[in-house]
Amino acid sequence: MIKKLILIFILLTQSAFSQIISKDNSFASNGKFTISGNNNYWSRMFQNPDGSIYFIYNKNNSSGTEKSFLSKLTATGIVDTTFGLNGELELPYVSTDSKLKKQSDGKLLVFGFNNGAAITRILPNGQIDTTFGINGTSLIPELGVDQNDASYGIILQNGKIIVHGMEGTTGQIHHKIYRIDSNGIIDNAFGNNGSVLTQGTWSSGSFVLLDNQSNIVNLTNTGIMEKFDSNGQPLTSFGNNGVLQISYSFSNFGTGTALMDSNNNIIYANIDAEIIKIKPDGTVDSTFNFDPAILPSPIWITNIIEKNGYYYISGANEDSNSTYFISRLTQNGSIDSVFNYFIETDSTLVKIEDLIVNDNNIIANGGGYVVKYLFNNTLSTGETVRSNTDIAFENPVKESFEYFSKNKIGKINIYSIDGKLLKTFKKNNTPASDLAKGIYIANIIFENGTSSTIKLIKN
Structure with a gap:
């Protein structure tokens, strides 16, 4: 019997195949960039259209004091040394979970805590925008965090900035929302002189979200849901004057x-x-x-x-x-x-x-x-066969993985359909007897750095 070496993609009938196949070896070191500093705190990131990435992390500064930092990676996972000072910017606070947003004009907003809420605006080159707030930072001393160091955040709303967190003294702490103008000053036209007091308390916390009509929605642990219009006034058409259990x-x-x-x-x-x-x-x-x-x-x-x-x-x-x-x-x-x-x-x-x-x-x-x-x-419903000039497998697979390749093979990873790595090999005619009948994903990494992905059937 003459074996036919073919490459086929068997598609599920309902949707396109979309499974994680491997780390991107062209990014950083084998797909993984290591952040220096204190990794016990949370790190947030934002990606630009060119593939570059801003990210926040904590570490000790030159004086040995722990602070929060903002850095930038190129699309290939290398620190962009043109950003800030040799690729990083020290922020004027230290926070367990800094929030990061990018304005439509390319400027960045970071939100953390330094004896209250600190919102700093940063230019795309990594320099602080001194036209914002006071020397680049807008302070709201009253805002803090809940018992989980959570329930705070920053939201962009039609050129303005919504920030929220906990406010008050022990036993009387509530969740509060402020709106900041583009210059970093509290917008007194919002809510009651610039802020809204919500139903959330210190023990429960809150999530604050913006809907597609720029209405503000607050959700608490106690199951209370509130809605405010874009200017912080109760949305009376919702629940009881904007409040619903x-x-x-x-x-x-x-x-x-x-x-x-x-x-x-x-x-x-x-x-x-x-x-x-x-x-x-x-x-x-x-x-x-x-x-x-x-x-x-x-x-x-x-x-x-x-x-x-x-x-x-x-x-x-x-x-x-x-x-x-x-x-x-x-x-x-x-x-x-x-x-x-x-x-x-x-x-x-x-x-x-x-x-x-x-x-x-x-x-x-x-x-x-x-x-x-x-x-x-890459596949769409209705496709059944796609050729590949880099590699061809005997498919369905029988006793061994038999392939023909024009390029030298670095390694071949075999994954289950749910993404678990089951087998790695390089040599042609590697036995397949350890795999049960079914559908598998083969991720082929060539020595020249390119890769291919194939869906295989094991008989």
Whole structure:
């Protein structure tokens, strides 16, 4: 019998194949950039259209004092030494979780705490914008954090800046929202002389979100949902003068995350792997059925990103061999069977603190590393065969992995359909008897640095 060496991509009938396949070896060192400093604190990032990345981290400055810093990577994961001072800018505070936003004019806003809230505006070259606030920083001394060092943030609203956090003394601490003008001064036209006092308290905390109409939505651990119009006045058409009690019992609220999606739904998740969808009218969407029992291990969900009609979730596994995970949910909360569930096998990568999802790659930040992953998002429904001049496999695979390649092979990684690395080899005719019948993903890395991804069937 003459074996036919063919390369085929078998497509699922419902959607395009979109599975993480490998780290991007062209980024930093084998796909992983190491952040220097104190990695016990959270790091946030933002990606520019050219692929470069801003990120925040903590370390000791030249005087030995721990401070927060902002730095920039090129698209290839190398520190951009033209930014700030040799690639970094020392911020005027130290914070457990600095927030980072980019204005439409390219200027950056960072938000942390230094005896109160400090919002600093930075020029694209890494120099502080001294036209903002006082010498580049706007201070709101009254604002602080809740008992989980959370429940604070920054939101951009039509050229203005919304910041929120906790305010008050012990026993009387509440959640408060301020709006800042583009010059760094509190906007007294917002709310009551520049601020809004919400229902959130010190023990419960709050998530503050902006809907597609620039209305402000506040969600608390006690299940209270408030809506304000764009100028901080109660949205009287919602609930009772803008306030509604949600019929859901939240748990571990301060260790969760929330997203306002493109349809004004709130997607809320937490350390207990709860994920719910709250509709714009404040009711819980009963058709959204996320079941954490189908996941490989207990998880702490720290990020939710909406992209192309899906919800990407990520965070940390909570088992004894804790590393991080990335998965993708459909609109009804089920795990997308095409993307499925990816668990990182590198023991140094334990938690994702921030996530960027692009069309063909994912960038994860956490635990002192920025990591870039490639995934295959090139196929569309209806395709059945695609040729590849780099490599061809006998497909279906029988007793061994038999291939023909014009280029020298560096290594071949075989993954399960849910992203688990099962086998790595280089030699042609490597036995495949240790794999059960089914569908697998072959990620081929050539010695010249290029790579290919193939879906294989094992008979």
